[in-house]
Amino acid sequence: MANEENGGYDPSAVEEKWQRYWNERGTNTFTRNELENAEAPYYNLMMFPYPSAEGLHVGNIYAFTGADVHGRYHRLQGKDVFEPMGFDAFGIHSENFALKIGTHPMDLIPSNVENFTRQLRRIGGMFDWDHSVDTTDPAYYKWTQWIFLQLFDNGLAERKEAPVNWCPSCMTVLANEQVIAGACERCGTPVEQRRIAQWFFKITDYAERLLGNLEDIDWSDTTLKAQHNWIGRSTGAQLRFPVVDADGNETGTSIEVYTTRPDTVFGASYMVLSPEHPLVDEVTDDGVRAPVYAYIDTAAKKDLVARQKTDKTKTGVPTGGYCRNPATGERIPIWIADYVLMDYGTGAIMAVPGHDERDFEFASAFDLPIVRVVAGPDDDADTPLEEAYVGPGRLVNSGPFDDTHVSESVEKVTAWAEEHGWGEAKVNFRLHDWCISRQRYWGPPIPVIHCDACGPVGVAEDQLPVVLPRVEDFKPDDTGVSPLARVESWYQTTCPKCGADARRETDVSDTFLDSSWYFLRYPSTDFDDRPFDPEITKKWLPVDAYIGGNEHAVLHLLYSRFIIMVLKDLGHLDFEEPYDVFRAHGLIIREGSKMSKSRGNVIVPDPIIEEFGADTFRTYLMFLGPFEEGGDYRPQGIQGPYGFLHRLFDTVVGAVDAAADPDVERKVHQTIRQVTEQIPALSYNTAIAAMMECLNVIRAGGRTAARAEVEALVPLVAPFAPHMAEELWERLGHEGSIFDGAHWPAFDPAKLVESTVEIAVQVNGKLRATISVAKDASEENVVSLARGEENVARYLEDGTERRVIHVPGRLVNFVVG
């Protein structure tokens, strides 16, 4: 390695030295008193990891380093930066892995946490290890359970039987969010539908607010959009179609449909129920029960993958039942088809094949009537439909509404339906209630006791936590019942209300509940009698900056917003959005392709850190590309930042007491300005490039640096290479940590400007020469100097000069015709 023998840069020695220093002095930790009295609190949050057995991967390190750079920058600006770290250690991941290797998660997790902690210390993050959380610690999940009870006691948690997504491989229920294109997010197994009693949080009650607040928070655009789409607000109407018998008499039942186009109701020529719709049985004619049940059966067996595949060939069967179109009074057939999803709206639709592509396709396949009720500019009421027409126009074949323009028809037809009692305007959301129960072992038990007489009763707060017992046989089975249901000694209890024999809830809660509030806990881990201290919370929250992956754009981020909103409504908090600023970082790929275990191209960080040091690794990761876009990791590329840090170290250490060269000094000030602007913009790659450029200027031609030229570079590089910066700071004669105090350098605007500038000289927009002029040279001077250039004069002779454009400090362009 480099010239260690002459006191050169030895990363491992420097890093070990300063990590020890930080630990001993508590450089990065807050005491309770410091938390309570911080003058310039800045809460710098990053997404806590799931502590896998493999250890930290490059993606984690990339994310944490990017956030740490942000935190260290603010600290050097004089802020009191609180940067905690913890472990999201419950959940199916850990449990499945534990099952696979035959170790109990209660044994596995602590060693993983220990390994992660070691690695996290090694990368030099500014973590406050005195305020860490581990979601599997009863001292933590006691309060997760408390949060459940807050919702339960206020009618926001309810248990209901519901069709749920069941992963036959993980043997558990999945939230809709965990189903990707019909397959389990974790294991890729096609998901089945089951009906199981589940606990739900009524997040849909908050849909409007969760959507509306998106206007006011400073988040990455992509994340905002993802949430917006996920909530999926649409406006339309709910309409009721009365079911009629063979004689055309109403049976008293009606089918509710949700539509965004109630104005096309005159064109509804049939109805479609989802195969799971509760009224299917009632409307089905005895003569066709066999084919209807056969269809339902196939649909149920068809997993969501097949059902949602891009192959959208429509299938369905008539039920033999009919209902009346309340607008036209006509009798229309009721079909069932799997293109109607039970999940959305009411699970039933009025089919308007003339003006809906899906309905058109279905009607064409089954020869159902297609009626035009909207005429485009070139159509009349009888223009045949070759395909569904979804454009603008006016209503036709729509009784009293003929000629109404579609811009106002929705409103008018809805009002008419309401007047006659068969419909009303309705806002619909794609968002579903949050299913929080899991039929698994590795999670916090849901703190409820089931009593035959009293129903579900919440566990009293002073009885928390409901401790997860150590169960050796924690393997899930296909019954859909949690492993805890096999532990009679644990679930048998008495009802807190009436004292009768009762049974504990044996489901555990979703890990997204654990992570929905962890950032509230960090600053309050000094208190074990409350989840979060009101005064400290007031001082530190909402979070100032949250930097994390966009894979949590809808799941974690939406749930935590919801929980915070609820806690605010219940009077526990005085803010309702947890994160003022959220920035999504990009992903690291390797040599053009995704990193994955199956490709065998994952980067193992430990040996890289050992060879090059954490500072180099951090700097390289941040140099790869724009932080918010990710980067392409090429093993060779680390040589660049490695050499840079070595040169920087040698240059600073070898600097002599001499006056700064004015040209170099100007470059230094320009660099201070660039880095100061680019770090908060997360443009880390260009900030590093600017420092490299500056160092190249300082060292150009092998010159020796003056101390005044290099001093500012030490704090500038500190967010990226904190250990080396500490070492250089000390060698420059300073006391204490560079991070204790506002040591970020200021630039002098007067020293930024060049005395002479290079001006491009163009003729008809083509570069013909460059000239050097004084920065405040008059236009006259510049132009005449430009004209005097031989290579310019040559072109000017060829024609008449029509115009001269002068952009001060930039260029002169002669327009010759």
Added chain:
RNA sequence: GCGAAAGUGGCGGAAUUGGUAGACGCGCGGGAUUUAGGAUCCCGUGGCUUCGUGCCGUGGGGGUUCGAGUCCCCCCUUUCGCACCA
């Protein structure tokens, strides 16, 4: 299918309100130093070229402009979201 973003050297990536395209780094080439080096340091590096700061160059084709990687229109490709949402 819908939506969003992006296409720049051999590669990762830079380029204020339109104003010298290719910063910085990898790789490559040359040189220095060294017993040696895959170490270190300096210099060079878009293509073509009749070597003339000459021509061509930011996915393709048009347009606006004195001037376009940047703005407008059409097309192609890639990536990422959402995917029968009624």
